[in-house]
Structure formats: structure tokens, C-alpha cells
Amino acid sequence: MxxxxxxxxxxxxxxxxxxxxxxxxxxxxxxxxxxxxxxxxxxxxxxxxxxxxxxxxxxxxxxxxxxxxxxxxxxxxxxxxxxxxxxxxxxxxxxxxxxxxxxxxxxxxxxxxxxxxxxxxxxxxxxxxxxxxxxxxxxxxxxxxxxxxxxxxxxxxxxxxxxxxxxxxxxxxxxxxxxxxxxxxxxxxxxxxxxxxxxxARTLHEHLLKARRIEGARLRRNARRGFVNYIPPIQKLIPSFKTLVRFLQNPDLSTRRAFDLWGVHYAIRVTKIAEVIRLLWFKRPDQRK
Structure with missing residues (x-):
């Protein structure tokens, strides 16, 4: 074998x-x-x-x-x-x-x-x-x-x-x-x-599930930080303009496509904030699907 x-x-x-x-x-x-x-x-x-x-x-x-x-x-x-x-x-x-x-x-x-x-x-x-x-x-x-x-x-x-x-x-x-x-x-x-x-390639639903799983794993790795974990990464509510510029500079992407991808990126950012709140503030279990 x-x-x-x-x-x-x-x-x-x-x-x-x-x-x-x-x-x-x-x-x-x-x-x-x-x-x-x-x-x-x-x-x-x-x-x-x-x-x-x-x-x-x-x-x-x-x-x-x-x-x-x-x-x-x-x-x-x-x-x-x-x-x-x-x-x-x-x-x-x-x-x-x-x-x-x-x-x-x-x-x-x-x-x-x-x-x-x-x-x-x-x-x-x-x-x-x-x-x-x-x-x-x-x-x-x-x-x-x-x-x-x-x-x-x-x-x-x-x-x-x-x-x-x-x-x-x-x-x-x-x-x-x-x-x-x-x-x-x-x-x-x-x-x-x-x-x-x-x-x-992942659907939007699969991207968001992956984001939630990653946040759950991150919180467990950083459990020793205590109360600091309870502070959601509020800065992620601000769209990443650096990411938008990266998409706009990609010669294979149209302007509309670049903004579409930027929207996906932002949805993932917001999902990570929501998952921190869901897991730590509301004590909900991790989700797989």
C-alpha cells in the first residue's frame, strides 16, 4: 500500500x-x-x-x-x-x-x-x-x-x-x-x-459560512485575551478602499465587476463582526452549515 x-x-x-x-x-x-x-x-x-x-x-x-x-x-x-x-x-x-x-x-x-x-x-x-x-x-x-x-x-x-x-x-x-x-x-x-x-468556487453563502468558521477558530485561539475578544472589530464596518483600488487596477476586471467583488468583500467583513457578537455576546454555538 x-x-x-x-x-x-x-x-x-x-x-x-x-x-x-x-x-x-x-x-x-x-x-x-x-x-x-x-x-x-x-x-x-x-x-x-x-x-x-x-x-x-x-x-x-x-x-x-x-x-x-x-x-x-x-x-x-x-x-x-x-x-x-x-x-x-x-x-x-x-x-x-x-x-x-x-x-x-x-x-x-x-x-x-x-x-x-x-x-x-x-x-x-x-x-x-x-x-x-x-x-x-x-x-x-x-x-x-x-x-x-x-x-x-x-x-x-x-x-x-x-x-x-x-x-x-x-x-x-x-x-x-x-x-x-x-x-x-x-x-x-x-x-x-x-x-x-x-x-x-464558493458561492456567497459558502463565503459567509467560511468567514464565520474562521472567526470561531480565531476566538478560540485567542481565548487567553479575555474581555478583549468581546470588542467587535468595528473598523470592518468601513469598506476597504484599498481592496477596491486593487480590484479596479486588475486589467481583467471591468469597473462594474470590480465593484461587485468589492461588495462580496464587504459582506464577508460584516459577517465577521456579526459572528463575534453572536458567539461571545449571545453565547451561540458554532455553525457548520
Whole structure:
């Protein structure tokens, strides 16, 4: 067994089916890898019509959060090289072949960030989707900072044994926190450009959910600051004119499109303020969907 692919899933059986269908047509022999999908909602059973490849299995993790689900997959994985991706990702046919090759060519490296290519839901990009393509999963830009998103992260088990698994107390940002630990431990990271997965660009609803999850994770990380956390970032109510200028200066964007993207950016800013108030002032629980 050369590779274990670990995929958390939460109420997303259709997406997971598409992801597994992509993994079923990889260019390497299916006997060389296993696929472990981890259902993070025990009350949402596998549909009767679900097609599970022979080298795949589905586990269940009751503790809420994709990082808890990933840790469950790590504990049950058989290979030394772990490929993390998401249920809504679409791995290229040579995704595993290229991931295995870069790992073999660089035995001294313990982690690799594969390329994440965004695609729209329809023929044309909506403003939120285009915003995501400009500000979203820019894996190549994260790598020099020692980070990579779990939509396409390849890790040697020995590295996880050394620095520990993901922080399973957060709903978002756990991939960056884990990579920060690896970087602080002196572990290098390489960009696996040819190990590609496709990822749907986010809708506005998905952008706002992501913003809320990030704020929840930030507040937990900064819990020691006490009452300071209760002060909402009111300055975010002021639109970022620096961001507008950045959009207006983009030669690929019309003026109207630039203002549309600016509106998406502002909606995310306001959502972050609202989430601080909701979590801390009204003591509401974190939201996943």
C-alpha cells in the first residue's frame, strides 16, 4: 500500500460520490492505494445507491469537525503517505501518480501542497466565484509561507507522528495551524504542481459560512485575551478602499465587476463582526452549515 487518501464528509454524499468516481479512474493501480472517507454526521447514513470502489471504505466520526474526521482517517490509514482532500474536490486522473512521484523524488521532505484549481458552477463566473478565484485557495502562494490547505495536502505519517495530528477543536483553520507547527519544527514543504485537484468556487453563502468558521477558530485561539475578544472589530464596518483600488487596477476586471467583488468583500467583513457578537455576546454555538 503506497498511499492512503483521507476525505472528511458532512452531509455531502453527492459531492463525495463525484470525488470517489475521480479516484476510481486514477492512472495507478487501485491496489496501490486506499480511500478512507469519514462521515462526520452519524445521523446521516450512507445512501443505498452509493457506489463505493473496492479499495474504499467509509468510517464514522461523531465528534463534530472536519479535523476530527481527518484524525479518525489518519488513525485507520495503512500507508505511510497520506493524501488529504475534500469531498467536493475533483482529483485529476494522475493526481496520485504525480503525488507519489514528488514524494519519492524528495525523500527528505515530509509534506507537499498540491495544486487546487477552482472552477465555476456554470458557464460564467459569478461575482462570489470570481472573488474566490482571486482570494481563495491560492496554494502556490501559501507554500512559501510554510502552509497548505487540506483540499490538497500530502503528508508523511512520520511527520504527523512527530508534531501531532490536526487540532480537532476548531471547524476552520486547522490546516494552517498544523502547517505552522510543522514549519516551527523546521519541516520543509514543497509545491506539488502536477498533483492537481479541481475545487468548485464558493458561492456567497459558502463565503459567509467560511468567514464565520474562521472567526470561531480565531476566538478560540485567542481565548487567553479575555474581555478583549468581546470588542467587535468595528473598523470592518468601513469598506476597504484599498481592496477596491486593487480590484479596479486588475486589467481583467471591468469597473462594474470590480465593484461587485468589492461588495462580496464587504459582506464577508460584516459577517465577521456579526459572528463575534453572536458567539461571545449571545453565547451561540458554532455553525457548520
Amino acid at each position: 503506497e498511499a492512503s487518501v483521507i476525505i472528511p464528509t458532512y452531509q455531502s454524499w453527492d459531492d463525495l460520490q463525484n470525488c470517489l468516481d475521480c479516484l476510481a479512474v486514477q492512472t495507478i493501480d487501485p491496489g496501490l492505494f486506499e480511500v478512507i472517507a469519514v462521515n462526520n454526521d452519524p445521523n446521516d447514513p450512507v445512501p443505498a445507491s452509493f457506489r463505493l470502489p473496492a479499495n474504499a471504505r467509509i468510517l464514522t466520526e461523531a465528534k463534530p469537525g472536519s479535523y476530527a474526521a481527518r484524525n479518525r482517517g489518519i488513525a485507520k490509514a495503512q500507508a505511510d503517505l497520506l493524501f488529504f482532500t475534500d469531498a467536493d474536490c475533483r482529483p485529476d486522473p494522475d493526481y496520485l501518480e504525480n503525488g507519489l512521484k514528488i514524494a519519492k523524488d524528495n525523500p527528505e521532505v515530509g509534506r507537499f501542497g498540491g495544486d487546487v484549481v477552482l472552477f465555476p458552477a456554470g458557464d460564467d463566473w459569478t461575482a462570489p466565484e470570481l472573488y474566490d478565484s482571486l482570494w481563495g485557495l491560492e496554494q502556490e502562494k501559501w507554500i512559501p509561507k510554510g502552509r497548505a490547505v487540506t483540499a490538497n495536502l500530502i503528508v508523511r505519517r512520520s511527520l504527523i507522528d512527530r508534531i501531532g495530528p490536526f487540532n480537532d477543536t476548531v471547524f476552520s483553520g486547522g490546516d494552517m495551524e498544523w502547517n505552522d507547527r510543522a514549519t516551527e519544527a523546521g519541516e520543509p514543504i514543497l509545491f506539488a504542481e502536477k498533483a492537481k485537484v479541481g475545487h468548485p
